[in-house]
Amino acid sequence: MINIMNNYHDLRILLPELISLEPEDFDWAKNNSNYVNNEPQQWQAYLNSLALIGCETWLKENLPQQAVKKDLIANAAYLRIGNFKFCILATEHLLDEVVNIPQNLVSQSELTAHFYLIVEVIEEQEEIILRGFLRYDQLLVALNAINFSTTQDNFYEIPLSKFDPEPNHLLFYCLYTEPAAIPLPVVTQVFQQQSLEHMSKKKTKLSQWLQHEFDEMWQAIETLIDPNTSLVFSLRNTDKMIRRGKLIDLGMQLGSEKIALLVNITREVENKLRVLIQLHPTGKQKFLPSNIKLSLLSETGTLLYEVSSRTQDNYIQLKSFKGEEGNSFSIEVSLDDIKIREKFEL
Numbered sequence: 001m002i003n004i005m006n007n008y009h010d011l012r013i014l015l016p017e018l019i020s021l022e023p024e025d026f027d028w029a030k031n032n033s034n035y036v037n038n039e040p041q042q043w044q045a046y047l048n049s050l051a052l053i054g055c056e057t058w059l060k061e062n063l064p065q066q067a068v069k070k071d072l073i074a075n076a077a078y079l080r081i082g083n084f085k086f087c088i089l090a091t092e093h094l095l096d097e098v099v100n101i102p103q104n105l106v107s108q109s110e111l112t113a114h115f116y117l118i119v120e121v122i123e124e125q126e127e128i129i130l131r132g133f134l135r136y137d138q139l140l141v142a143l144n145a146i147n148f149s150t151t152q153d154n155f156y157e158i159p160l161s162k163f164d165p166e167p168n169h170l171l172f173y174c175l176y177t178e179p180a181a182i183p184l185p186v187v188t189q190v191f192q193q194q195s196l197e198h199m200s201k202k203k204t205k206l207s208q209w210l211q212h213e214f215d216e217m218w219q220a221i222e223t224l225i226d227p228n229t230s231l232v233f234s235l236r237n238t239d240k241m242i243r244r245g246k247l248i249d250l251g252m253q254l255g256s257e258k259i260a261l262l263v264n265i266t267r268e269v270e271n272k273l274r275v276l277i278q279l280h281p282t283g284k285q286k287f288l289p290s291n292i293k294l295s296l297l298s299e300t301g302t303l304l305y306e307v308s309s310r311t312q313d314n315y316i317q318l319k320s321f322k323g324e325e326g327n328s329f330s331i332e333v334s335l336d337d338i339k340i341r342e343k344f345e346l
Contacts, residue, residue: 017130017167019054026126028053032072044090045072051090051119052077054128062171072249076105078113083179087113090121094131099163100155106143109185112136115170118163132163133170135182203343206265206273207325209242218244224260225280241266247282248333248340258282259292261333261342273346274322277331280315287312292335294318299328 029049033042052070056079059068069080077088087105099118105111114136120129134142142162150156164170204215224245245262264276279294281287288309295306296318307316323329323346332341 017058019058019128019130021050021054021126021128025050025053047090047092047121048072048077048088050121050123051088051128052079054121055079055086055088055117055119055130058130058167063174066174073111076102076111081174084115084174085113085179085184087111087116088119089116090119090128092121092123094118094120094160097160099132099158099160100151101139101158103150103154103156106139106156112184114179114182114184115173117170118160130167132160132165133167134158134163135173136184137182138162203328203345204263205345206263206275207346209244209265210267210273214244218246218263221245221260221262224262225282245280246342248279259288259333261331263331263344268322272322272324274320275344275346276317276320278315278317279309279333287314288316289335292316292333295332295334296321297330297332297341299330301330304329 029046032049033046049072052072056068056070059066059079059081063081066081071078071080077090079086079088089099089101089105091100101116105113105116115133116136116139117133118131120131122129139158142158143156146157148156204218208214209218221243224247241264243262243264245260247258248261249258260280260282262278262280264278266274268274277294277296279288279292290309290311290313292309293306294308294316296304298304305318307318309316318331325346327346328344329346330341330343332339334340
């Protein structure tokens with residue numbers, strides 16, 4: 001077992017590891033945080049995103065031979081290098097020299113990580129500071145010293161002095177140790193299934209769209225995909241069609257890339273609604289990743305229809321269908337073991 005000293009207070013103050021942020025990093029962070037409704041949580045999601053992309057840049061520069069993947073889960077950000085998992089904990093300041101760690105990032109096995117990185121985000125100076133890190137086993141020792149006591153907000157308070165402030169030690173672990181040297185709790189099969197399937201608890205009522213009542217998660221299509229993209233619609237009277245879209249994040253399966261789920265509705269005769277569902281790439285991406293599945297399911301979860309993307313598909317869509325107001329269905333977007341399901345009501 002490698003033994004690394006932890007007492008580097010002077011070095012932490014005199015020689016901080018600074019990583020500069022680029023303007024596009026702030027745009028990416030704002031885009032991620034816009035999907036959080038609670039204002040304090042939205043700000044934390046913004047800080048997490050900035051810390052995540054800054055740490056990704058630093059690791060890529062220092063470990064150029066290793067692939068780095070990032071993801072945002074729950075109330076934290078994660079990076080993966082090989083089989084190592086990093087939990088990025090962002091804060092605005094550490095004036096009281098205390099680190100607050102959400103309890104679920106330690107108690108829930110699927111959220112644990114080999115390393116917990118403390119990152120100070122200095123937005124005005126457009127930079128982040130790596131303030132220290134702890135291995136998972138070292139974190140458990142620190143928590144045991146305080147009897148795993150939490151604050152009223154379910155945070156563990158750990159002195160910053162418990163964290164190793166030397167970032168080169170972290171690089172050393174990545175190069176010369178194995179993940180098995182820092183064992184993590186085993187994720188049960190039930191936990192795995194829960195973490196892989198993300199299902200919307202709230203039904204989106206499409207009939208409200210005809211009254212121009214939209215949930216903030218569903219945006220105008222032009223804000224999600226390239227306005228120069230030639231959208232293909234197979235419905236008649238497209239001028240009467242209501243079209244909204246939502247970003248779908250399949251996590252580390254796609255890296256930082258997201259795709260857009262587009263829903264198009266129009267009122268038909270006999271007071272029925274016709275629906276067309278499409279999946280499009282976003283940003284500068286011209287094509288969807290291959291093997292993404294777009295599925296239509298009944299209210300009970302029965303698969304009704306499914307399409308898959310091929311190489312260089314610039315979009316995929318389900319056959320249009322119609323139904324009466326009050327009818328329910330679900331749309332599922334999946335890639336490998338990751339599934340995102342959205343519930344709808346006509």
